[in-house]
Amino acid sequence: MTLAAQIHSMAQDAKAAARQLAVLPTPVKNQVLAAIAEGLREQQAVIQAENHKDIALAQQQGHPAAFIDRLTLSDKVITSMIQGLQEVILLPDPVGAVTSMWRRPNGLLVGRQRIPLGVIGFIYESRPNVTVDAAALCFKSGNAVILKGGKEAIHSNLVLSRIMADALDAAGAPPAAVQVIPTTEREAVVELLKLDELIDIVIPRGGEGLIRFVAENSRIPVLKHYKGVCHILVDAQADLDMAETVCFNAKVQRPGVCNAMETLLIHEDVAPRFIPRMFARFREAKVELRGCPRTCELDPQVKPASDSDWGYEFLDLILAVKIVPDLEAALAHIARYGSYHTEAIITENYTRAQRFLNAVDSSVVLVNASTRFNDGGELGLGAEIGINTSKLHAFGPMSLEELTTTKFIVYGSGQIRQ
Amino acid sequence: MTLAAQIHSMAQDAKAAARQLAVLPTPVKNQVLAAIAEGLREQQAVIQAENHKDIALAQQQGHPAAFIDRLTLSDKVITSMIQGLQEVILLPDPVGAVTSMWRRPNGLLVGRQRIPLGVIGFIYESRPNVTVDAAALCFKSGNAVILKGGKEAIHSNLVLSRIMADALDAAGAPPAAVQVIPTTEREAVVELLKLDELIDIVIPRGGEGLIRFVAENSRIPVLKHYKGVCHILVDAQADLDMAETVCFNAKVQRPGVCNAMETLLIHEDVAPRFIPRMFARFREAKVELRGCPRTCELDPQVKPASDSDWGYEFLDLILAVKIVPDLEAALAHIARYGSYHTEAIITENYTRAQRFLNAVDSSVVLVNASTRFNDGGELGLGAEIGINTSKLHAFGPMSLEELTTTKFIVYGSGQIRQ
Numbered sequence: 001m002t003l004a005a006q007i008h009s010m011a012q013d014a015k016a017a018a019r020q021l022a023v024l025p026t027p028v029k030n031q032v033l034a035a036i037a038e039g040l041r042e043q044q045a046v047i048q049a050e051n052h053k054d055i056a057l058a059q060q061q062g063h064p065a066a067f068i069d070r071l072t073l074s075d076k077v078i079t080s081m082i083q084g085l086q087e088v089i090l091l092p093d094p095v096g097a098v099t100s101m102w103r104r105p106n107g108l109l110v111g112r113q114r115i116p117l118g119v120i121g122f123i124y125e126s127r128p129n130v131t132v133d134a135a136a137l138c139f140k141s142g143n144a145v146i147l148k149g150g151k152e153a154i155h156s157n158l159v160l161s162r163i164m165a166d167a168l169d170a171a172g173a174p175p176a177a178v179q180v181i182p183t184t185e186r187e188a189v190v191e192l193l194k195l196d197e198l199i200d201i202v203i204p205r206g207g208e209g210l211i212r213f214v215a216e217n218s219r220i221p222v223l224k225h226y227k228g229v230c231h232i233l234v235d236a237q238a239d240l241d242m243a244e245t246v247c248f249n250a251k252v253q254r255p256g257v258c259n260a261m262e263t264l265l266i267h268e269d270v271a272p273r274f275i276p277r278m279f280a281r282f283r284e285a286k287v288e289l290r291g292c293p294r295t296c297e298l299d300p301q302v303k304p305a306s307d308s309d310w311g312y313e314f315l316d317l318i319l320a321v322k323i324v325p326d327l328e329a330a331l332a333h334i335a336r337y338g339s340y341h342t343e344a345i346i347t348e349n350y351t352r353a354q355r356f357l358n359a360v361d362s363s364v365v366l367v368n369a370s371t372r373f374n375d376g377g378e379l380g381l382g383a384e385i386g387i388n389t390s391k392l393h394a395f396g397p398m399s400l401e402e403l404t405t406t407k408f409i410v411y412g413s414g415q416i417r418q
Numbered sequence: 419m420t421l422a423a424q425i426h427s428m429a430q431d432a433k434a435a436a437r438q439l440a441v442l443p444t445p446v447k448n449q450v451l452a453a454i455a456e457g458l459r460e461q462q463a464v465i466q467a468e469n470h471k472d473i474a475l476a477q478q479q480g481h482p483a484a485f486i487d488r489l490t491l492s493d494k495v496i497t498s499m500i501q502g503l504q505e506v507i508l509l510p511d512p513v514g515a516v517t518s519m520w521r522r523p524n525g526l527l528v529g530r531q532r533i534p535l536g537v538i539g540f541i542y543e544s545r546p547n548v549t550v551d552a553a554a555l556c557f558k559s560g561n562a563v564i565l566k567g568g569k570e571a572i573h574s575n576l577v578l579s580r581i582m583a584d585a586l587d588a589a590g591a592p593p594a595a596v597q598v599i600p601t602t603e604r605e606a607v608v609e610l611l612k613l614d615e616l617i618d619i620v621i622p623r624g625g626e627g628l629i630r631f632v633a634e635n636s637r638i639p640v641l642k643h644y645k646g647v648c649h650i651l652v653d654a655q656a657d658l659d660m661a662e663t664v665c666f667n668a669k670v671q672r673p674g675v676c677n678a679m680e681t682l683l684i685h686e687d688v689a690p691r692f693i694p695r696m697f698a699r700f701r702e703a704k705v706e707l708r709g710c711p712r713t714c715e716l717d718p719q720v721k722p723a724s725d726s727d728w729g730y731e732f733l734d735l736i737l738a739v740k741i742v743p744d745l746e747a748a749l750a751h752i753a754r755y756g757s758y759h760t761e762a763i764i765t766e767n768y769t770r771a772q773r774f775l776n777a778v779d780s781s782v783v784l785v786n787a788s789t790r791f792n793d794g795g796e797l798g799l800g801a802e803i804g805i806n807t808s809k810l811h812a813f814g815p816m817s818l819e820e821l822t823t824t825k826f827i828v829y830g831s832g833q834i835r836q
Binding site: 019022023096102104108110113117118142200221239242245246248249250253276335349357358359361362363364365366367368369370372373374378379380390391392393394395396397405406407408409410411412413414415416 | 514664667671716779797823827
């Protein structure tokens with residue numbers, strides 16, 4: 001069988017499985033998830049033996065320590081995978097809920113009912129724990145999933161795949177509900193992305209290169225975000241203690257993630273008071289500052305920002321800083337350089353808080369809170385499979401509900417159209 | 419300026435306009451819609467003079483009478499455009515509504531707020547009245563729209579475009595909120611479909627050829643349906659009077675539309691009783707019947723169906739008929755040949771009604787009502803811009819709410835992530 005035929009056959013099996021999953025009772029779904037957790041616990045040694053094959057190969061190939069770290073299924077990582085499954089078991093099943101229902105003048109009772117999307121293609125890089133996390137969310141929301149992880153994690157992904165298939169099989173659920181593509185060839189992704197008749201959506205997770213590759217090659221709709229260039233505006237009427245705490249958290253707590261702050265905008269009225277204390281704090285934490293000319297004037301130690309620093313996702317302890325004359329200038333900067341991801345204002349001014357919330361075109365807009373809260377768990381959606389910064393279908397973090405859609409159900413009594 | 423540059427510039431203007439539209443107050447939007455209606459009324463003679471240029475050219479080119487009819491802006495069509503605008507004025511503005519809000523344990527108040535999608539590309543064929551209908555829905559939902567109608571309607575579309583621009587301008591709204599591409603070249607569509615950084619979604623309306631062309635050339639997500647192959651199942655426990663009335667309505671009332679019935683499935687237990695009365699009624703209305711072998715056995719006048727008749731969208735007074743042994747066989751037939759559009763069951767059996775509603779994977783699933791109700795107006799959504807049979811974003815008819823998305827708004831008091 002050619003690779004193309006193999007991927008096509010997997011997608012056909014997934015589509016057939018999706019029809020069964022759409023009507024699978026919640027207790028059966030939870031039983032499968034519990035059985036996967038049990039399998040991970042019982043077969044921890046087997047999993048780690050396979051994982052060691054991947055690690056050994058990655059070490060031979062000279063991958064850096066951070067890469068090996070992400071690849072490693074340590075005891076701690078396996079425990080957190082098990083906890084993740086237990087959390088998904090506790091989340092309410094979104095499928096079947098009638099979100100609203102109304103009666104038409106002709107007596108028709110019309111409702112919207114949640115249904116799964118169908119088949120999801122999930123394409124990611126080399127963290128094998130993501131294999132189980134993503135599969136659990138797709139499965140609980142009634143979707144079949146085809147997973148393609150990084151080639152360096154193939155042994156780990158295949159043993160996890162076998163444990164999940166066993167759990168599905170034991171509960172009488174279709175094993176094709178969760179499939180891992182058993183090859184490392186990138187061509188498999190290209191073939192998958194052609195199957196718009198069989199696969200409903202594709203979610204890529206990883207670096208900008210992977211995401212652009214998927215978006216450019218896909219005939220299937222892609223839910224994705226390329227990058228998070230998050231801004232915080234410290235307004236003229238900000239509580240400066242709060243501003244300092246929130247900005248420090250947004251930049252320093254975990255600088256390598258998409259919801260970390262990349263550009264700090266400061267209202268000119270507070271800049272002379274705010275900059276000394278904030279920058280001292282940043283310097284303690286070894287944050288490199290790159291400022292606009294006015295920022296550099298106020299603090300000559302700051303390196304001048306280049307044009308390319310605005311709208312840049314550093315993913316590191318580097319911060320661009322700009323002084324703005326007013327809220328509208330800040331909004332214009334965000335409109336030009338933002339990434340539709342996450343923006344926050346720190347202010348005690350009611351009108352400007354409301355104006356910022358209304359005018360900023362980002363998936364999460366916050367007043368007086370850290371950008372780091374753009375996360376499905378933190379916002380109260382439960383676990384998260386990704387963040388979408390295109391506005392179609394789900395804008396922002398995606399959890400179980402975002403992996404569903406609604407159909408119309410109509411109860412009639414013989415109505416015809418006049 | 420090249421065509422590509424011209425389309426790019428229009429899209430940039432649309433994106434700039436969309437930012438203003440997103441915060442435009444409802445009364446201003448309604449004022450613009452009323453001014454467009456007034457413009458149509460006042461300039462009816464001018465509109466019809468331009469429309470006659472299109473008609474004369476189409477007649478010279480030998481287009482059939484039905485084509486000329488769709489192209490004609492008669493007094494009646496203009497009156498219905500004005501009524502359409504008045505209906506959109508009365509529809510509630512979806513933008514700004516907070517659809518839900520909840521408090522997190524850390525005190526964050528998190529809500530979902532409706533926002534426009536941004537810029538919509540609308541590509542359609544030669545009914546110039548659609549130009550105003552579609553523009554009104556996009557505008558009321560806060561979206562900028564770029565319209566590309568059929569080349570045969572270009573004079574009509576341009577005069578309508580001018581009337582809409584004048585109305586926008588007079589109210590202080592950005593004229594680039596509604597733009598008609600002022601050229602007949604198909605290359606303009608190809609250029610438009612490349613602009614995924616500027617245009618958020620594309621909605622094509624027309625024949626399957628146009629829709630496939632758009633879907634295959636677009637880098638922007640497309641909301642579409644290729645065809646409607648609607649099925650009705652007459653169950654063993656159907657009220658046969660109701661079945662006859664509903665099936666007749668679904669096939670005959672307007673056979674050329676996407677929500678007309680194309681295949682009738684009949685449970686074997688009622689086939690001998692139902693077929694004679696139903697087929698007599700269909701024959702009176704000159705419906706051509708194409709049946710499975712068992713149908714032909716029961717009524718030898720019926721022409722045998724060929725394989726290609728199953729799942730075929732006749733859009734005409736032709737009906738495929740199949741006798742099925744049970745509900746599950748009907749569901750399997752629909753799963754294989756359906757188009758995710760509209761399916762109905764006629765039954766008095768409670769369990770089978772519920773099973774049908776749950777198991778059928780279509781945008782609208784009905785019990786004891788005609789498939790012709792798959793329509794935004796009939797289901798109570800207000801006017802409709804199209805029907806989506808892909809599950810992403812909006813499954814089924816799309817009206818104002820479906821032209822929006824939600825962002826997260828967060829009210830904090832200094833929260834940081836631990």
